[in-house]
Amino acid sequence: MELPERKKRILKAIVESYINTAEPVGSKTLVNSFDTPISSATIRNEMSELEELGYLEKPHVSAGRIPSYAAYRLYVNELMERHRVAGDELEAMRLMMQAKMREMDNIMVSASKVLGEMTQHTTVSMISHTGGRRVKKCELIDVDGGFTYAVVLVTDSEVKNKMLRLSQPVEPATAAVLSTAINLALSERRLEYLLPSVQQSMGGSSAVYQMTSDILDFIRATEAGGKPEVYIDGAARLLDNREYQDTQRARELLEYFSDRSRVSELLVGEDGPNLVNVRIGPELQDPSMRDASLVFTSYQIDQNTRGIVGIIAPARMDYADVYAKLIAFTQAISGVTGQGMKRLKDAGESDERRD
């Protein structure tokens, strides 16, 4: 059941006023918000109906109304005006991204910082590996003292490494042979035969066997995905928001942020590629985030890697602004990822997105 036009207009005005002021909105303050003159009494009637419909709440009887989560949802879906950021601002973003990329060498961090700078909110970044990762190559480098360093190349542009500590040293020559064997096994994707064959040919040297086993574990762990990499920037900005003046709530959220794996769970389940996703308060299913919203989108890094970047702020956030800035962000970032974006560009990049 569609909401009548005037109710929508009133609800929109309430949401926007509340976003700006964080104060409950009364009927009188809304009178001036419309071109067609309308009395406060009429607005009151409408507001009372909107409350029955579940879009408004009152903190107490004489305090005006505040939007419910359902209202934010409706606002995001239907009411808000989707504007674009001005061209020069977009250009500024692009330059900033370029600068940060040079400085940081980590796209996750750069993305968070740029977006945080633009929106003045807490931002979260994640790298997501789609289509399963495949280890393509494994190099063993021996270090003094019997340690071996294993470097593993995953699909295109990602590298993982790990220091393997052995109880006994392994000869460099042996390591070289082992390395060849591993890479052969990798290219043929027959890892399961590696361990028995090593045991056979190496004459049961326990150190080599152990090392091979460790390396295989590492490869398997890498292919399985491992922990998601999550980066959060500007957490302190939470405290700028009126809703987190209460230190207890702020603490709960900050505490929550320190558990990266839980945060990463918020970011799963995108609505679709190239969309801006909005998750409002209770929709996040997480008690710590009950009064906060998360707005995020993703961008391609290379064929198998996507970056996810988003904003965490109180449910009373300027969705229209954040929305526009996220779209601008993905446009800006496609200009600077350079080589990594090669394929995407060849395929014809698209700035257009819908929700």
Place this chain on the structure above:
Amino acid sequence: MELPERKKRILKAIVESYINTAEPVGSKTLVNSFDTPISSATIRNEMSELEELGYLEKPHVSAGRIPSYAAYRLYVNELMERHRVAGDELEAMRLMMQAKMREMDNIMVSASKVLGEMTQHTTVSMISHTGGRRVKKCELIDVDGGFTYAVVLVTDSEVKNKMLRLSQPVEPATAAVLSTAINLALSERRLEYLLPSVQQSMGGSSAVYQMTSDILDFIRATEAGGKPEVYIDGAARLLDNREYQDTQRARELLEYFSDRSRVSELLVGEDGPNLVNVRIGPELQDPSMRDASLVFTSYQIDQNTRGIVGIIAPARMDYADVYAKLIAFTQAISGVTGQGMKRLKDAGESDERRD
């Protein structure tokens, strides 16, 4: 000029009371703190003198006294009782460290988390490379698409890596030759001849020349030190402290923490090896930290690498407790760094430390 015994006892009692309660301490509450009976009037006289000496302050006339920074300094230097944590607690710490190390694979993070768990404060970790880093080995790994991945081994146990992006692909065979040449140059420490010699022998292939130059830059940058790695854990715990109930102050500190390089500056200038360093409020020279203290120490990771780990909390923190726990921490960590601590142990580890 040494403080008379009784003044010391009173000051100690005041500091400890204030540490516990965060409330200004009055003369009457102190009466029961001494075995030799002493009247509140006498204490008042003493307190008033301690105030003149700069050890106490009054928030207002009828509110008791609070310790000044000088008082904390005196407390740490002379007054506080240095106890050790119980053996079983030490053992618990060791186990926890072991578990975290397995889970984390990053000693900095593990150290911070364990210490944070023990003290319930915000902790900071840093890795410090003493005696200059030396690149010992450099491996080149080619990746599809003409990129080359450079892995650089620094001194003993540290590894740096970087993806070098070339405009033109380099043949794997060529890369192998180059790799050998680089490692030879590294072992002879004659990097400066590498570039000309490559140009000569490789017949001026611009791709190879470019790559060599990039690699040399990378090696030099690595040896120069690069950015310090700083990790902060449990920042949210700041908000548990009464002094940071004021969101503005809390925000300032949290903001400050996000600039890792500034935080790292707090940790330079140790009093000496194997000492617990205490920096109180204004001593930190940083306006953001004006009412906080930093207590830190360092532990050996390998011959050229030291970890620094510390606690950031309000100046009104339990120095004796934190002090003991830091000492316990270094004892505990020496039990789990394992191979990396080999040399240290051979040299005979020492638990004893003075200040």
Place this chain on the structure above:
DNA sequence: CTTAGCACTCGGGAATATGGAGTGCTAAAA
């Protein structure tokens, strides 16, 4: 030098007004 006694200060919590923003309802107007 210590201590009891006492006047004095002052913050902060409780109790108490009071203003005003906002609502819901009713009845008249459109």
Place this chain on the structure above:
DNA sequence: TTTTAGCACTCCATATTCCCGAGTGCTAAG
């Protein structure tokens, strides 16, 4: 039927006042 003016009512927020009590400094006696 919808809109609007009017009005009684609610209740939060703020200011004001009051007063208790913890604490001090000073003085004078022990």
